[in-house]
Amino acid sequence: MALFAAVFALQVADTTAADSDEVLYVVPIALLALRFGLQGGTVGALVGIGLIGGWDYGARGVDLSVFGGLCWSIAFLLLGTLLGRFVDHRRRLEAGISRYFEESLDLLATIDAGGRFIRVNPACERMLGYAAETMRMRPTIAFVHPDDLAATRAEHEALVGGIHETVAFRNRFRTADGSYCWLEWSATTSSDEVIYATGRDITVQHEAEQQLANHAQLLEAAVDERTRELEDARSKTLHRLALAAEYRDDDTFQHTERVGALAAEIATHLGLDAERILHLREAAPLHDVGKIAIPDCILLKPGKLTTEEYAVMKTHAELGARLLAGSGSPVLQMATVIAESHHERWDGAGYPAGLAGEEIPLVGRVVAVADVFDALTHDRPYKSAWPVEHALAEIRSGAGSQFDPRVVAAFLEIHEELAPASEVRDPRRTVNPSRREVSVRGRAGAHA
Secondary structure, three states, rough: HHHHHHHHHHHHHOOOOHHHHHHHHHHHHHHHHHHHHHHHHHHHHHHHHHHHHHHHHHHHHHOOHHHHHHHHHHHHHHHHHHHHHHHHHHHHHHHHHHHHHOOOOOOOEOOOOOEEEEEEEEHHHHHHHHOOOHEEEEEEEEOOHHHHHHHHHHHHHHHOOOOEEEEEEEEEEEOOOOOOEEEEEEEOOOOOOOOEEEEEEHHHHHHHHHHHHHHHHHHHHHHHHHHHHHHHOOOOOOOHHHHHHHHOOOOOOHHHHHHHHHHHHHHHHHHHHHHHHHHHHHEEEEEEEEEHHHHHHHOOOOOOOOOOHHHHHHHHHHHHHHOOOOOOOHHHHHHHHHHHHOOOOOOOOOOOOOOOOOHHHHHHHHHHHHHHHHOOOEEEOOOOOOOOHHHHHHHHHOOOOEEEEHHHHHHHHHHHHHOOOOOOOOOOOHHHOHHHHHOOOOOOOOOO
């Protein structure tokens, strides 16, 4: 009001007719608006209008300039109300920001480029237990768990350097009682390198996540153990199924295992992938599972089979495939193929489908060589074992007619590695299973 009085006194002292002094009323009106908002601006405008009107009326009498007074009134009112409204709006925004800062449940902090707190909200004090002044006196890194120091420093440097904004960065802060709590931070940096950060206590969430992770590991371990048990049970079941097929015509119960091991060795020399070789090792012993359905009078006949008996014997290939078909197991699917195709011949004269050459599945061609060699080199009720040299000669002579030449070549390479030509070969000799798991002892298979 003192400013209004001073401006009015200046106006009274100015005896000229000019209205230049009225402009000075803008200053107190603006100051009132900035100090008191809309209310102050409005009051200031009305006071200014009243002083100008009173002076004009007293000095000029009835010769009052109506147009001039109206212009000054509008100008003062616009100045006071607009400036007052702006001030009120800004104060409401500041009040909202301040209320959010003070009442937020999250940690709100401003941090300088050197890593020191500039300001923290009450949530920091409640959550961490430190007074705001204590936090401002120490660098932020002083509160961080030792194991999180390197990551925190790197994140701070990236944030200040403008490399990226911080989103969901986690570290541990020491509280006033010496314990640690997990905080998750999001932050951004202003142009003057002041960091505006928001933190949230996620200690309970982190512990729950750890428990879930541990539980998941336990479940994974349990699943792995159960899978191993199922695989072991499946392997044993397949082994017993293979034994059932040879139960009546092989006193040693070793033929199926030898064929499986030798077939896997041949496949390795042919360059098949490891998973396929593993499946072949388990599937090959099931090649004669169809013999379960062959009558003993035919299967165990010591002499040569009649045409009718041989026709019945040959059905074991199709019967075995029918027995194994329909499974989702890769091993049993391969065993189905082997059971049906291991008596096919390279020249097309085999059975049951008369396939020839590459039409015969590779696993069937591999098992054919392994099965015949093992059958030739071992005693059976219907024949005596051949010397290994004679059996090798038989396999060699069958390349290109009975057997795939490439498979025979791989088989002969294996034999040369296991039994050099300089050795005296005993037809009953078995190669050390620990070396290759391959035995060159076989069973007689004249009926196969």
